[in-house]
Amino acid sequence: MQVRVLGCSGAIAKDCRTTSFLVDSDLLVDAGTGVGDLTLDEMSAIDDVVLTHSHLDHVAALPLMLDAIASRRTRPLRVHALRATIEALRAHIFNNVIWPDFASIPSRESPFVSFHEVVIGQQLQLGTQAPKQIEVLPAVHTVPACGYAVRCAQGKGHWVFSGDTERNAPFWARVNQLEVAMLVIETAFSNREQALAQRSRHLSPATLADELAQIAPGRSYPIYITHTKPAETEEIMSQIDNIADGSLISSGGKQAWDIRWLQAAEVLQV
Template sequence: MQIKILGCSGGIGAELRTTSMLVDQDILIDAGTGVGNLSMDELLKIDHILLTHSHLDHIAFIPFLLDTVMGIRAEPITVHANKETLETLRLHIFNWKVWPDFNAIPSADNPFLRYNEVKLGETLEFNGRKFTPLPANHVVPAIGYHVDSGEASLVFTGDTTVCDGLWVEVNKIKNLKYLIIETAFSNSELALAQLSKHLCPSLLMSELASLAMHHTHNAVEIYITHLKPGEGESIMQEIAESHLAFAIQALKQQQKFHL
């Protein structure tokens, strides 16, 4: 299994793109502005979109993707998300006011957009590739994902702040190789991080302290995502000064992970 980072920034500007990951050729995890860099051939191969939550930086390119490939490919695209995220898409995006309702196009009986509700702990499997929703703690109902090829695993937290339930599940994973975790703000913005339910380096430290020792010994690679534009260097410097017992790097667009 290959995971390619299409976007991992907390905002836009110049080359920055918001959150999206391409799994092999047919699955997206989130669909932020990074999707816009895919070619037409690549867009046509996407069958599934797994969402962490409903915020615009994670869903912005779903409408454009559907509009672009409908009529060229015959098969529908399925969006997998928690109940609240699906309801937000129905009410506020695909409502004929912001965008056409692709769940009723070309007909309600044969829609181009299909919705599938996911629940914590219930694994989705696509040709042997497993995706299990994980707990997250954000200002809207949110989840992360445990991605498992069988050989190795990657955990993507999505947007979250302190979340004890996340680490209970992560510490059960025996083949964890990569952890992608958000840190959106610097320590000087602790109050904003807490209000918006994101992490800053001091909060990240407390969260990573919950990782079981067997993950430390197995040298899990940790990557920081959702860095606020213009603050990436200072955030990563603050993380480096924390002297955590892990190899921690900033996630990069176009980076690839193999499981």
């Protein structure tokens, strides 16, 4: 299974695109501004989109992508998300004011997009070209949110994405039961902005350290840092460097991790 990083920034700037991942060629995980780097053919090949939550940096490209490829598709693009996320999309984007309601165009019987509600803990089987199993994981954010664990239907190791989240014990309880090939986890703010991170339900390096301390003993896999704010990325990653040898862990003793900064255009092989 291949995961192509279309965008992994916490905001836009030159060469910074917001969250979106293309899994193989047919599954999109979040639809931030990074989707705009796909060709029309690549966008047209996507059959399913799974969304973590409704914030703009994770959904901004969805209405624009639909407009670009609707006439090239013979079946609706399937969008899977929590009920609250779908309700937000319908009320605030696909409302015929901000953007046309593609769920009723050209008709409600044959729309360009269909919405499918998911719940935490649900397992989905998606993928027409390469079947994949996707589990919906819990997240703690300012709006209802989730993460995802994705694996090839015939494989074992999961690509795990935290989504936007703050401290999240249920997430680790489930992740420790999975065979994890790699983890993508957000750290949006530096320790200097820790109060803002907590208020906006994001991680900072200090809280990231406490979260990683919940990884079960003996577990080891690459950990990719995503969603850093462009103005703070250097500071955030410098502080995270201190985590790699366990020096910032406040409990449970020291443990070394393989921590890497995720970058747009990377291709991860799972």
